[in-house]
Amino acid sequence: MMGLTSRQADCLAVIRSAVAERGVSPSYDEMAAALGIRSKSGVHRLVEALVVRGYVRRLPHHARSLSL
Numbered sequence: 001m002m003g004l005t006s007r008q009a010d011c012l013a014v015i016r017s018a019v020a021e022r023g024v025s026p027s028y029d030e031m032a033a034a035l036g037i038r039s040k041s042g043v044h045r046l047v048e049a050l051v052v053r054g055y056v057r058r059l060p061h062h063a064r065s066l067s068l
Contacts, residue, residue, distance in 0.1 A: 003053055010035055011046040012055055015066055025056075025066035 004012065014034045018026040028040040028047075037043055047066065050056045059065040 004050075004055070007035070008046055008049050008053075011043070012050055015050075015056060016068060019066075019068060025064045027064060 011031060014031050015025055018024065018030070026034070028043045031043045031047075032038065032040055035043070035046075047056070051058060056066045056068055059067050
């Protein structure tokens with residue numbers, strides 16, 4: 001995955017796995033637990049980087065609004 005840090009790639013893998021298994025993106029709490037991050041703000045920064053780079057997009061007005 002070009003242009004991603006290892007942590008961003010791990011975050012993307014967690015999102016892809018959850019979408020494949022359950023059909024919805026994981027919550028920030030679930031992503032934090034899977035990545036071993038204590039704060040949701042850290043997860044938010046990773047997700048924002050993925051959005052900016054075009055790997056995921058947000059769906060407005062939806063809970064768990066990440067789409068691959």
